[in-house]
Amino acid sequence: MIRIFKYSDIDKSAIFMRSEPPANVEETVAGIIADVHENGDAALVRYAKKFDGAELSALEVTPRELDDALKSVDPCFLEVIEKAAANIKAFHRCQIRSGFVLTKENGVVLGQKILPLHRVGVYVPGGTASYPSTVLMNCIPAKLAGVSEIIVTTPPSRDGRVNPNILAAAKLGGADRIFKSGGAQAVAALAYGTESVPPADKIVGPGNAFVAEAKKQVYGRVAVDMIAGPSEILVIADDTCSAEYVAADMLSQAEHDVLASAVLVTDSAELAEKVGAELEKQLPALPRYDIARASIDNNGKIIVAENLKQAVEISNALAPEHLEICVDNPFDYLDMVRNAGSIFLGKYCPEALGDYFAGPNHTLPTLGTARFSSPLSVDDFVKKSSFTYYTPEALAGVKNDIACFARKEGLEAHARSVTVRFDK
Amino acid sequence: MIRIFKYSDIDKSAIFMRSEPPANVEETVAGIIADVHENGDAALVRYAKKFDGAELSALEVTPRELDDALKSVDPCFLEVIEKAAANIKAFHRCQIRSGFVLTKENGVVLGQKILPLHRVGVYVPGGTASYPSTVLMNCIPAKLAGVSEIIVTTPPSRDGRVNPNILAAAKLGGADRIFKSGGAQAVAALAYGTESVPPADKIVGPGNAFVAEAKKQVYGRVAVDMIAGPSEILVIADDTCSAEYVAADMLSQAEHDVLASAVLVTDSAELAEKVGAELEKQLPALPRYDIARASIDNNGKIIVAENLKQAVEISNALAPEHLEICVDNPFDYLDMVRNAGSIFLGKYCPEALGDYFAGPNHTLPTLGTARFSSPLSVDDFVKKSSFTYYTPEALAGVKNDIACFARKEGLEAHARSVTVRFDK
Numbered sequence: 065m066i067r068i069f070k071y072s073d074i075d076k077s078a079i080f081m082r083s084e085p086p087a088n089v090e091e092t093v094a095g096i097i098a099d100v101h102e103n104g105d106a107a108l109v110r111y112a113k114k115f116d117g118a119e120l121s122a123l124e125v126t127p128r129e130l131d132d133a134l135k136s137v138d139p140c141f142l143e144v145i146e147k148a149a150a151n152i153k154a155f156h157r158c159q160i161r162s163g164f165v166l167t168k169e170n171g172v173v174l175g176q177k178i179l180p181l182h183r184v185g186v187y188v189p190g191g192t193a194s195y196p197s198t199v200l201m202n203c204i205p206a207k208l209a210g211v212s213e214i215i216v217t218t219p220p221s222r223d224g225r226v227n228p229n230i231l232a233a234a235k236l237g238g239a240d241r242i243f244k245s246g247g248a249q250a251v252a253a254l255a256y257g258t259e260s261v262p263p264a265d266k267i268v269g270p271g272n273a274f275v276a277e278a279k280k281q282v283y284g285r286v287a288v289d290m291i292a293g294p295s296e297i298l299v300i301a302d303d304t305c306s307a308e309y310v311a312a313d314m315l316s317q318a319e320h321d322v323l324a325s326a327v328l329v330t331d332s333a334e335l336a337e338k339v340g341a342e343l344e345k346q347l348p349a350l351p352r353y354d355i356a357r358a359s360i361d362n363n364g365k366i367i368v369a370e371n372l373k374q375a376v377e378i379s380n381a382l383a384p385e386h387l388e389i390c391v392d393n394p395f396d397y398l399d400m401v402r403n404a405g406s407i408f409l410g411k412y413c414p415e416a417l418g419d420y421f422a423g424p425n426h427t428l429p430t431l432g433t434a435r436f437s438s439p440l441s442v443d444d445f446v447k448k449s450s451f452t453y454y455t456p457e458a459l460a461g462v463k464n465d466i467a468c469f470a471r472k473e474g475l476e477a478h479a480r481s482v483t484v485r486f487d488k
Numbered sequence: 489m490i491r492i493f494k495y496s497d498i499d500k501s502a503i504f505m506r507s508e509p510p511a512n513v514e515e516t517v518a519g520i521i522a523d524v525h526e527n528g529d530a531a532l533v534r535y536a537k538k539f540d541g542a543e544l545s546a547l548e549v550t551p552r553e554l555d556d557a558l559k560s561v562d563p564c565f566l567e568v569i570e571k572a573a574a575n576i577k578a579f580h581r582c583q584i585r586s587g588f589v590l591t592k593e594n595g596v597v598l599g600q601k602i603l604p605l606h607r608v609g610v611y612v613p614g615g616t617a618s619y620p621s622t623v624l625m626n627c628i629p630a631k632l633a634g635v636s637e638i639i640v641t642t643p644p645s646r647d648g649r650v651n652p653n654i655l656a657a658a659k660l661g662g663a664d665r666i667f668k669s670g671g672a673q674a675v676a677a678l679a680y681g682t683e684s685v686p687p688a689d690k691i692v693g694p695g696n697a698f699v700a701e702a703k704k705q706v707y708g709r710v711a712v713d714m715i716a717g718p719s720e721i722l723v724i725a726d727d728t729c730s731a732e733y734v735a736a737d738m739l740s741q742a743e744h745d746v747l748a749s750a751v752l753v754t755d756s757a758e759l760a761e762k763v764g765a766e767l768e769k770q771l772p773a774l775p776r777y778d779i780a781r782a783s784i785d786n787n788g789k790i791i792v793a794e795n796l797k798q799a800v801e802i803s804n805a806l807a808p809e810h811l812e813i814c815v816d817n818p819f820d821y822l823d824m825v826r827n828a829g830s831i832f833l834g835k836y837c838p839e840a841l842g843d844y845f846a847g848p849n850h851t852l853p854t855l856g857t858a859r860f861s862s863p864l865s866v867d868d869f870v871k872k873s874s875f876t877y878y879t880p881e882a883l884a885g886v887k888n889d890i891a892c893f894a895r896k897e898g899l900e901a902h903a904r905s906v907t908v909r910f911d912k
Contacts, residue, residue: 141896144889155598155874158588166582166847173833174579174847179826181860195897229896265860284704284715287860291708308908316905351900398875402603407875409597412883412909416902417876420893421886423590423598424874436605436689436711438872448862450579450848451822453833454841462845465568469844472565472653473619476775478840481740484732485836 066343066364068336071329071378093277097252104258111249116190118220118244123260125226125242130235133228142232148421149200149236155423156205159442171455178446180210181287183262185254186239187269188230190219190246195270196233197419201426202269202440203237209445214239215264217254219246247271251278255286268440270427289444293431294323294363297415298384298404300375300397301339303332305390305411310335311342313388313414318359319352325363327382329375336366376400383434386415403434460486490767490788492760495753495802517701521676528682535673540614542644542668547684549650549666554659557652566656572845573624573660579847580629583866595879602870604634605711607686609678610663611693612654614643614670619694620657621843625850626693626864627661633869638663639688641678643670671695675702679710692864694851713868717855718747718787721839722808722828724799724821725763727756729814729835734759735766737812737838742783743776749787751806753799760790800824807858810839827858884910 100107105123112118165175186202189195199216206214216239218226226244234242243261245253251271257263266287267279279288297317301310314326330336343360350356369375376397379387383403391397394409401407405428406418419426429437463482470478524531529547536542589599610626613619623640630638640663642650650668658666667685669677675695681687690711691703703712721741725734738750754760767784774780793799800821803811807827815821818833825831829852830842843850853861887906894902 138896140892144892147886147889148893155590158590159600161585164582166579172846176583176848176865177822177825182826197893197897280708283707284857287857309905312901312905312908315901316899319899319901346904350904351898356901394877398601401601401873402606404873407873409875409877410879412880413876413878414883414905414909416890416894416899416905417878417883417886419902421890422596422876422878424600424876429871433708433711434871434873436871439874441600441872443867447853447858447860448865448867449825449828449831449858450863451831451833452837452842452846452848453818454837454846455834456836459836459838459841462571462841465571466840466845468564468568469572469621470840472562473621474775475740475743475840477736477739477743477780478843480770480774481733481736481838481840484736485838 066340066360066366068340068366068368071367071369071374089273089277093248093274093281096248097278097281100249100252100258101256105260108245108249108253108258111247112220112245115247116219117222118224120220120224120244123243123245125231125244129225130231130242133226133231134235136228137232141229145196145200145233145236148197149204151421151423152200152204153208156208156425156442159205160208170458170461172458173453175451177449177451179449180212181265181445181447182211183213183215183264184211184445185215185217185264185267187250187267187271187275188216188218189271189275190221194227194230196229197426198269199230199233199239200237203234203239205425205440205442206445207238209442211445213241215241215243215254215262217243217245217250217261220244248274248278251275251282255282266444268427268444289427289440290429290433290437294325295320296325296384296430297386297388298327298329298379298382299388299390300372300379301328301330301335301390302372303335304392305335307335307338307342309411309414310339310390311346314339314343314360314364315346315350315356316414316416317386318356318364319350320355322355322358323363324359326360327364327384328366329369329378330366331369331371331375333368336368339366372397373400379404383432385428385430385434386418388413388415405429405434405439490764490784490790492764492790492792495791495793495798513697513701517672517698517705520672521702521705524673524676524682525680529684532669532673532677532682532685535671536644536669539671540643541646542648544644544648544668547667547669549655549668553649554655554666557650557655558659560652561656565653569620569624569657569660572621573628575845575847576624576628577632580632580849580866583629584632594882594885596882597877599875601873601875603873604636605689605869605871606635607637607639607688608635608869609639609641609688609691611674611691611695611699612640612642613695613699614645614651618651618654620653621850622693623654623657623663624661627658627663629849629864629866630869631662633866635869637665639665639667639678639686641667641669641674641685644668672698672702675699675706679706690868692851692868713851713864714853714857714861718749719744720749720808720854721810721812722751722753722803722806723812723814724796724803725752725754725759725814726796727759728816729759731759731762731766733835733838734763734814735770738763738767738784738788739770739774739780740838740840741810742780742788743774744779746779746782747787748783750784751788751808752790753793753802754790755793755795755799757792760792763790796821797824803828807856809852809854809858810842812837812839829853829858829863
């Protein structure tokens, strides 16, 4: 049973507590990374056997394997992912930026160039489910940014193959090469490179606690998108909303992972009770019952707030990955939302719509990091360079200012690098 | 003496090798972070005594201390930093972005909101020099982004005070509170909060190897700007450029730190020799001779390339923090530059101009991370949220597509969260 709290009555820290990552992960991951760094492909093949039960003769998916897989994909599914890809492209195209230039009358030119990253690694989890949607959500913004080479890596099945739906999405998303490797070892390969896997400039994509820890450990050597934690939804709903819809949306999050969390914040004690009952009603019919049950019982919460304004404040403090606002006039609350990865407005906007189809990215900040992080976007696949041009006259006009500033910082050579140009 | 290499003759890996961070740092920093997390202010006071030799009765700079310090600042210097601040503001104002909205004829509304971070910590190094310029370069973009609270932290002098020029820059830059703490302990305080120091959403600013390692260790709990390594310059120059200017610019980098690196890439063997001689001529006159000498001897390099195109390619492979292009028509090469933090164009554009004055940021990606990172900018102080609104009719139109996609991923509850809305 999900727990119901009255916000005014309870210990606030309990509400804001999130599940901690499992212990021991740090050391295990450090060992795997060192091994891949040292032993390259041989380590990847060994780990594929150990963790995925797959005997690999080659790490890279061949063109032939790709063709064979594409033939085996359900044509209806191909149509669906094409529609989804079109929506994802349309949204992310709005994120493409240009550089700028700033000119001054004394001939000074300042500016900012925007350049794509050269090579990006996209991690696609395997495990309890396979996620072609993740492939689209990561490859499409990279492609729009102009990345030259997109490398997908994903754990193989026991038979040494990659799920054909993943391969179809990778092809559609514009992936250039696909490797059969998962977990911390795949992250290590993308960070350091191996005989087969070229080193990437940035590693993106979700993963379990091992993948997240590996991304943290290689951060700095390469860029990473974010350190992902378990998935989360916070639903704000009032008594005009169907308990059935709310419960279904919470369960869509809960079925991901026993660590996933589904939270309802409502101003209606009646809706709270009804949603509690609906969860119990809908749970038994789910194929992933055990996972959803554990998630709801351990991490699920219903919080009864005094009003919807307070509900939004609670949400801002939690900074959820997904936020649904299931009320009649959801746009009334949009400006109040300060911290949330992706916001779903209204009663006909379940999170699953965004997971697959609507267009905004589904790679989102978890564990309260929406306080300072953003959904994955085209911005993640570009970098900026600034540039400065001064004429001799323009530099002469500011040479004393720069020399003064440099000397106050005790950096005489900085001062001289300007004055040397005017000494004669 | 600086070493001169002919590019075609040498082991390329030697050119691309960078100095490694000192060992042992990791463990020391982990200990400091745990100590500050557990003991809060008491640990900060203890470390201020141990590392800075300062006996502190309070960690925060008081309004009175601030006023007193401002009175003691050279009025000429105040004028200079005001001019610099105006230039920095003008450039960074061009980086301010708006969100967007995308509407579709079926009533669908998609969009992206851009929101400022709430509280940001700016680390300002003390040590061998004090850097009011760093205060401006970090605070101004934060302020322009709309950050509510900017916290500056910097190591105290032995007398328990903070350099008045730093305080003047902090006031001008819009800092809200200033703390006397440096090193890994200051980063820990900003990440976890103490009795005095409030926890920040993001930590920015340069620092030594301990500060860099501390930022790496708290990354994920809070955001960080980048993991900074030693400062670097790469100068591309042809034989039309004065050896005197090139040597002076290289020394301005070399005086920062023995680990700093200054590299010249030229198509002229003659210029290479001349710059080598000029370095020897200019070096003895520098107050920070020992540092600059060690940097030039250990990390300095002159590379003779076959032509300027190859020089730019070498630069792209090194991905320098600062790049000067000292030739007659520098804009001819701007498009070829793929990886560089800040680019200085022409013979009257020494790096020091950008360090203090021109407007672009001086917090830049080091150690080759310009491959994937960017200069500090307004973007570092905002985050994005996406939003989605669908009408009942619009959702009805795609419900089967979403259900199909969800079921292919084995996520039945995702499918049901959509179909439940149309069951009756």
